[in-house]
Amino acid sequence: MQIIPPKSGTSFILKKGQVLKVYDIEGSQVSDILFFNSDDVKEKISSGKTFDYEETILLTTGNFLYSNRSNKMVKIVEDTNGRNDFLLAPCDMKTFKHFYGMDEYHPSCFENLFINLKKFGISEDEIPTAFNIFMNVTFDKSGKINVLPPATKAGDYICFEAQMDVIVAMTSCSAKDSNGGSFKPIGFKIF
Secondary structure, eight states, rough: OEEEEETEEEEEEOOOEEEEEEEESHHHHHHOOOOOOEOOOOBBOOHHHHHHHHHOOSOTTEEEBBTTTTTTEEEEEEEEEEBBBSSSOOOOOHHHHHOOOOOSSSOOOHHHHHHGGGGTTTGGGOOOEEEETTTTEOOOOTTTTTEEEEOOTTTTTEEESSSSEEEEEEOOOOTGGGGOOOOOOEEEEOO
């Protein structure tokens, strides 16, 4: 198993047909993940297209994640937790300032995604809303959003099967509230 240390990220190529298994090693830890077409990085994961085609915002086993060009990028083939988010954007320093009143530097998912995607020629402005693995976002009848600690326990995992060759970027999330108040590693394997 490869490990993403707390508050950091990684990126790599996942070939069509390969399966990426992402583990919550200790429990209650989110991972932001992005997918780009490795042959044309202008094609990338899209929350809007995914919601349109899957007809749900609660994405889990059996659902596909679609690109901005309406193509299937990955299929969720297994999800032991069943709760993920595709509404909220990757955190950054402005997010930390807004929600936590932080002025001092703190690693963010946006920064970790961007740093790890630079080698593929992907700029900051090309980073879309991430699929937030294990993130527990709820909403009431009025649409008010609430971020709760992940319901995952140690060893929970999600598996994505690539439907095309994709660039993957993923993090061990740096937002305190998203992770129940602490920061832990994320593990992954490719099959």
